[in-house]
Amino acid sequence: MSESAGRKLGVVARLGSALLGLFRYIGGMGWLLADTVRLAARGLFVPGVKIGRPALAAQMIRVGVRSLGIVMLVHLFIGIILALQMAPVLRDFEMVDRVATIVAIAQVRELGPLITAIVLSGFAGAAIAAELGTMVVGEEIEALRAQALDPVRFLVVPRVLATVVMTVCLTVLADLVGMFGAYLTGAGALGISTSVFYHTSVDALTVRSFLTGLTKAGMFGLLISVIACFEGLRVGGGAEGVGRATTRTVVYSIFSLILADCVFTILFYAYDL
């Protein structure tokens, strides 16, 4: 075989193995997701099956309550920024009060869920990956299995459920805070009256917008938590591995959030939702 043919084959082989690795990764995550959904459903709907309610509550507090301040602050600023960015353009059309419309729709349909999820991928996703990774390194996961306790039921289910529920809850608050930020700008700097701002916002919002936003929020929560748990549980190689898993969790989460957001937005657009 000539040298260039050999090199070509090398490229193909590397591409193939990278692709195989990707499929294996997604497949592994799919299994974890399926397992989680099965066990969560059993825990929620089959009477007598124990689901760690204290664990679930602890995770909800950790994911949702502790991140409340930072998520709200970020959305307040987003609202302010968005209003200020749109104002000059809208002023040219003498439609400054439409700032309320734009912020309401952008916030509820897009930025509320997305920015909340991005903050949570750093706040909760990284923490979950680091925690589970440390448990792998400390033989805790093996100890769970050895005691006939399924790590997925015991650790993954409460984390995923908590993250999904709390992403949705935080998004509802985030939508309101974002609009409040825009209102502060509108009332303070753009001369829009409170009643005009309120009515313009309410007119712009539909239940459908809210629901599409919250659907996305739920899916984002699922993505973040499943990626974080998957990365955490597959840690190998000590403390260094934990660091790598944490970084990967944040990077992969943000990438898949944006990807999923794009897919959802296309679907919602196509079906006129």
Place this chain on the structure above:
Amino acid sequence: MPEEIAISVEELVKSFDGHVVLDGVNLQVRRGETMVVMGGSGCGKSTLLRHMIGSIFPDSGRVVLLGEDLNELDGAGLDRLRLRFGILFQSGALFNSMTVGENVALPLVEHTELDPATIEIMVKMKLEAVGLREHADKMPAQISGGMKKRAGLARALALDPEILFYDEPSAGLDPVTSAEIDQLIMDLSGKLGVTSVVVTHEMDSAFRIASRMAMLDRGRVVAVGTPAEFRDSADPMVKQFINGLAEGPITARRQESNYEEDILGVSPRHGR
């Protein structure tokens, strides 16, 4: 009539990424005895332990634990069997988010229908057995390495196991604490009749607790016998290992083979 066999390891072969770690291991552990598995770092003893507890599965061969072939059990069957043995992990492997008491209570809460008051009493009894009753409310981060191991042992004892596995019980402990753990292991097998498998390379500890011992080298069992038989062994490899000598067949082989491999670029057949 032969004594009852608690664990039977038959022709176990396992390799990781082309490195053969276990190369046809045979070992039988009798009910009630304390079997110490020794060997240098990387000889495969931890891998052997992980096979015995159903944590990993062999490429070929089998482990029969309490009459059940681990290869033939499904997840639920394996879980049922897991309730009949306990493991003390090298680090203790306590769940760091729970107190010592909650750690010990966990198997009872999850696997029994006992009411909380009964569980509390049982947890106290288990902790008393390892001398940690007054530390039940502490978090794992607040206690020493030796105490973590004892707490791990109390947790392993929670469901009154028939077999206890110990992974390097004295690793990283001072001599006195290590002797205490040894005493606990002996008490448990003496008083409760528990079958024990101890993986270690600490010779003092091994000779103290073993009723029989096995030496593992390059993925094979090279010697099995009582501590007395080991002491009197003429096998140069056994002699070198139990006396901790720098010169002997183990080190000689290492020097030779590494040199060849280095020069010729041959990858080692026996990894780890």
